[in-house]
Amino acid sequence: MIPRYSRPDMVAIWEPEARFRIWFEIEAHATQKLADLGVVPQSAAKALWDWWATKPAIDVAAIDAIEAITKHDVIAFLDWVAQQVGPEARFMHQGMTSSDVLDTCLAVQLARASDILLADLNALLAAIKRRALEHKFTPTMGRSHGIHAEPTTFGVKLAQAYAEFDRCRARLVAARADIATCAISGAVGTFANVDPQVEEYVAQQLGLSVEPVSTQIIPRDRHAMFFATLGVIASSIERLATEVRHLQRTEVLEAEEYFSPGQKGSSAMPHKRNPVLTENLTGLARMVRSAVTPALENVALWHERDISHSSVERYIGPDATVTLDFALARLTGVVDKLLVYPERMEKNLNRMGGLIHSQRILLALTQAGLTRDDSYRLVQRNAMKVWESDGALSLLDLLKADADVSARLSNAELEGLFDLGYHFRHIDTIFTRVFG
Numbered sequence: 001m002i003p004r005y006s007r008p009d010m011v012a013i014w015e016p017e018a019r020f021r022i023w024f025e026i027e028a029h030a031t032q033k034l035a036d037l038g039v040v041p042q043s044a045a046k047a048l049w050d051w052w053a054t055k056p057a058i059d060v061a062a063i064d065a066i067e068a069i070t071k072h073d074v075i076a077f078l079d080w081v082a083q084q085v086g087p088e089a090r091f092m093h094q095g096m097t098s099s100d101v102l103d104t105c106l107a108v109q110l111a112r113a114s115d116i117l118l119a120d121l122n123a124l125l126a127a128i129k130r131r132a133l134e135h136k137f138t139p140t141m142g143r144s145h146g147i148h149a150e151p152t153t154f155g156v157k158l159a160q161a162y163a164e165f166d167r168c169r170a171r172l173v174a175a176r177a178d179i180a181t182c183a184i185s186g187a188v189g190t191f192a193n194v195d196p197q198v199e200e201y202v203a204q205q206l207g208l209s210v211e212p213v214s215t216q217i218i219p220r221d222r223h224a225m226f227f228a229t230l231g232v233i234a235s236s237i238e239r240l241a242t243e244v245r246h247l248q249r250t251e252v253l254e255a256e257e258y259f260s261p262g263q264k265g266s267s268a269m270p271h272k273r274n275p276v277l278t279e280n281l282t283g284l285a286r287m288v289r290s291a292v293t294p295a296l297e298n299v300a301l302w303h304e305r306d307i308s309h310s311s312v313e314r315y316i317g318p319d320a321t322v323t324l325d326f327a328l329a330r331l332t333g334v335v336d337k338l339l340v341y342p343e344r345m346e347k348n349l350n351r352m353g354g355l356i357h358s359q360r361i362l363l364a365l366t367q368a369g370l371t372r373d374d375s376y377r378l379v380q381r382n383a384m385k386v387w388e389s390d391g392a393l394s395l396l397d398l399l400k401a402d403a404d405v406s407a408r409l410s411n412a413e414l415e416g417l418f419d420l421g422y423h424f425r426h427i428d429t430i431f432t433r434v435f436g
Contacts, residue, residue, distance in 0.1 A: 001322045005284060010325040013112050014318035017058045022105045023077055026202060027092050028052060030100075030184055030194075033201040040091040047088035048081075056084065074098040095193030099305060100184045103218040106313065107180050108206055110226060113321040114176035117233075120328035121169045125162060127335040129435060132158035136427060139420060140254060140345040141356070146246075150356055151349060151423040154255075154340060159434045161240045166434075168233045175229040178222050182206060183214035188304040216305040220298040223313070227295035230320050234288035237327050241278035241285070244334065248275045254345045258337035277334050284327040291316035349420070353386040354395035360417045361399060361409075368408040378404050 001011060012018055028048045035045040059080065067076035075098075082089035093101075136155035141148050182203035186194045203210045211218050248256040257277050259265075265272030294316055298309035349356065358379050365375035382398040382405070399405045399414055409417075 001318050005326045006322050007325055007329060010113060010116050010322045011318075013109050013116075014322070016060045019105060019109070020058045020060065020063065020077060022108050023074070023101050024048075024052065024081065025206065026101050026104050026184075027078075027081075027096075029202045029205045030096060030198050031092055031094070033198045034091070034094055034194075036201075037195055037197065039195070040094055041088075044088045044091035047085050048092070051085045072098075074101055095186050095198075096184060097187045097216060099214075099217045100186070100194075102310075103214070104182045104184065104202065104206070104208070106317065107182060107208055107218065109317065110223075110321070111176055111180040111207070113317075113325075114172060114179070116325055117230075117321065117328065118169065118172055118176070120325055120332070121165060121172065121233075124328055124332045124335065125165055125169070127332050128158050128162045128165065131335055131338065131340075132162055132431075132435075135340060135342075136431060137424060138340070138342050138345065139349060139424070141348050141351075148348075148352055148356055150359065151420055153424060153427060154342075154345065156427065156430060157243065158335075159430060161236075161243075163434050164236050164239070165233075168229075168236050171229045171232065175226045177209075179226045180208045181211040181218055181222065182208040183211045183216075183218045185211075185214045185216065187216060189213065189215040189217075217301070217309075220295070220301065220309055223309075224295045224299050227291045227316060227320060230324050231289040231292040234285040234324060234327065237331050238282050238285035240331065241281040241334070244278045244338065245275045245282070248273075248278075252344075252348065253341065254348060255338055255340045257334055258339055277330060281327055281331055281334075284323050284330075288320050288324050288327070291320040352391040353389070353393050354418055355383055355386055355391075357395065357418045358383050360422070361395075361405075361414070364413065364417055365405070365408055370408060378402065 001014070028045070031040060031048055032045040034040045035042045063073075063076050063080045066079050067073050070076050070079070078089075078093055081092065132155045134155070135158065136153060138154040139151055140154045140157070142150050142152035182199060183189070184194060184199035184202050185191050185196070191199075199210055202208075213219075244255060244257065246252065247254045256273065257275050259273050264270075265274045265276075294312045298312055301309060361379045362372075362375050365378060366372050370378070379399075382395060382402055385398055386393045386395045396414060396418055399409075400411050405414075
């Protein structure tokens, strides 16, 4: 985790002290249920909860010092707690294995991280919706292959982004449900030394569901899907960020990131206003996606368990969630403050002498009796003259002067085919589909 790209609430989930507190809750809840079942004394559970009620500080350094000797993090933690609680702590971890603690803790952390990310997505969706409605009928150039295609509106561009992130949210809701499972099943997952009721109780107390078959660890297909979902969200972030970067290019300049008072764009060139935030988002998206392949490779573990996944998850759990949290918040700020230039959009729409209406002419000629191939040829031979003049010529004027075209379409009919509003007849339908 890099502080430059981190926000405190998400970072807090992954702090060592937070992790140890979750470990204690898992152990204490398990001990409580074991006591209720008569496996251990009620005094053992009471001793743990009485100590916890004092709101003790977790001495991370002391636990680390024990681990330096034991070479085992869970044992180090249990030893430290035993030193604080006293003899009753010997009943902790009855019938459990380390993965019961580690995997259930990771499930809690990822669920909590998901809740923050879902809140981030809600904020982003609200910002996109507001700007989409603001520019619902702001005409702009639609582009395919980076080349002028046909008109659209800036609101439609944003409506597409809204629909995409709405799907991302739905996927994350599903991924959260998938990852939030509890495993307290003991060595190789057979419950030989711990009753399944303990697992059910701990899951209930921590807001998790029960893992049907844990085989000592929670199957990593769940984690693979979770991180793949984060990767898809990151890609959607990059898609919108890339759109802004293209629109901010000097030759286009239809929209740009907010440039705050006192901000500087270049150490060498005082005139520069660079899309630094969206370029940064492109890079952050790459980092989030870098977690996906290791998560997929973690699925194929040996037999009932191995720990080849462990080191990977210690990296990607914090890094992917912290980075995505920061990226979503940054993108929300970009959208919220995005500077939009309708006049420049109009100028670009008119940049190529009416070529954006070529398909309407093609269709009108086919309906006037020409074959599609002949219609295409007539429109294209005039369109290429406009293209080669860099928009200095007018497609409408050339079509009016073309005898083969005028034989089929009157001047008035041709002029009607250059109506910009024609392209926006179904904007309301799109918005209803997206926003309800």
